[in-house]
Amino acid sequence: MFALDPSAAIRATLADDLAACRTAIRAGSKSFYAASMLLPPSVRVSAYGLYAFCRLSDDAVDEAGGHRGAAVARLERRLTAALAGRPDNHPADRALAEVIARHAIPEALPRALLEGLAWDAQGRRYDTLSDLAAYAARVAGAVGAMMTLVMGVRDGPALARACDLGVAMQFTNIARDVGEDARAGRLYLPRAWLDEAGVDERTFLADPRLSPGLQRVVAGLLAAANGLYARAEPGIAALPLRCRPAIRAAGTIYAEIGRAVEANGLDSVTRRARVSGARKAGLLTGALLPTGRRRGLSAPPLPETAFLVEAVLSHPLPAAHRPPPWWDFSGQVVRVLDLIEALEERDAFRRSAPS
Template sequence: MSTPAPAVLGASEEAIAKGSKSFAAAARLFGPRMREDAVMLYAWCRHCDDVVDGQELGHGRVARALSPAERLDGLYEETRNAYRGAPSAHPAFAAFAEVVKRNDIPERYPLQLLEGFRMDVEDRRYETLDDTLTYCYHVAGVVGVMMALIMGARDDVVLDRASDLGLGFQLTNIARDVMEDAAIGRIYLPASFLAEAGVPEAEIAAREHRAAVAGVVARLLDVAEPYYDQALIGMAALPFRAAAAVGAARGVYRAIGVEVRKRGPKAWDARVSTSTAQKAGFLAGGLAQALATRFKGAPLPRSAHLWTRPQ
């Protein structure tokens, strides 16, 4: 087994500590090797997202000479080079090369994530729920699949459930970040949902539409629930500590959606997040949930209406 260079692992640890407190908290439950891989994968995902959006760890704006499309093309090239063994001076790509090699992650999965970033670069419009779910798969569901591979999963049923959880996460993110996204011209809520609620897409951030938007968001959060439920099936097939980490992350993100729904039209007056104490509670809950999966009965039936990931 190869060992990541201390500088590479250190940069990855810094990225997760600053970029996602929720993911960092859940990752504490992994064993050492699995945690290294999860942190390195996160660092690459975070780097690619930042390069495309011109941000630093998901915040602010960083001046860049190239256009978003040109920056994305560069990420495609660097990603393919990593699979061909070409060295990279950037710690995120050095980490990426290490993690895909250690876990035999097929090249199609990281490229599918980059396809999701291309949807943003091209200002893709999401007319239907299926359009929104397709985006959710590319920016989050496929990350769930890669994480499951790091956890040792190879069965398609388990990978499908990992994708389901990623979709649930992203639907929650969309619900929480509606106004932030609208401010930069991005609308991920299905246009058909907005039309049915009488909300013009150009006026999604207007105060007079807050109640109607809250209704659309509640509808999207309803869609997320079966995906969170389906994730429980996959947890039973994971190693105990991995299942606990997944259960903790599931609890944190689902709680964000619950709070967004509870606040209604006031959901975007302040950013919804979970406190340190709440995260600690979800870590304990993840352990309990993982233990429960060791003694599970018949698996949950898969809901027929759920979106299916591409193979």
């Protein structure tokens, strides 16, 4: 008998995990998937792994019904195992363990994400925009900070702007999904704003209807998001040159979702705003154009995201921390390129094969 080639086994596992993570991101967020295709391959594979765990976590809580607290507890256990380098036997867990170790991601960042999901499990409501920003910092700002580390950037101003972008995206998602969330018993819009607009929370959740007051609240949230998109823009110039188009594309596509909500008459109850494939393609093309805007880069982080930036700045890097060599089986660029090409060819074959 011939001995199994360990490098072949590693390659096979990586290929399977990459395929699973890539499928998760493509199914979970078409906008993020489209933007991610502009990332350098070595960064893209880490982004897939990071996003796959985020998607798995979000879905696990959403699908747990009346057992959301237990679902969060299971996720915390899985995260603890991944942080210890002993991930559960699941592609997303293995990918997360790899990404955390490779990019020296402090525990506080993925823990913040799970804290935000725990708030969802509790059905927490948010009284003010600052309260809502604290939630968005956890479920989206933390992901922005982790993505910044994946791209090899660890300085405070760039991290602060990445968190701004994450919070802006989450505000856009909330503004788009008001009706969908309400029909699931969730309401994220600030209570103070709803009260001022004359929208009764219980009545709306029992029978979600569009009203002029609700439209004003949605408009206010989109305005807050737009301010954060502008605030985040200087951070893009602080990223590696080859990473900038993808992050710029993600921001512009999500901002376009907000404009689609506005084009729908601020109706997020009976209509769902969408950005067409053709429009996304145009935004992706535009994201390739260079920009050097850095004014505003040094603005302090939002009070609600400052703890994320501090967690990174206070996290000691391992003495030998550096990007992996090209021959590293778990993530070297040449092999990732080959794997992505093979996966894309396999997808193309499946689409063309007779059913």
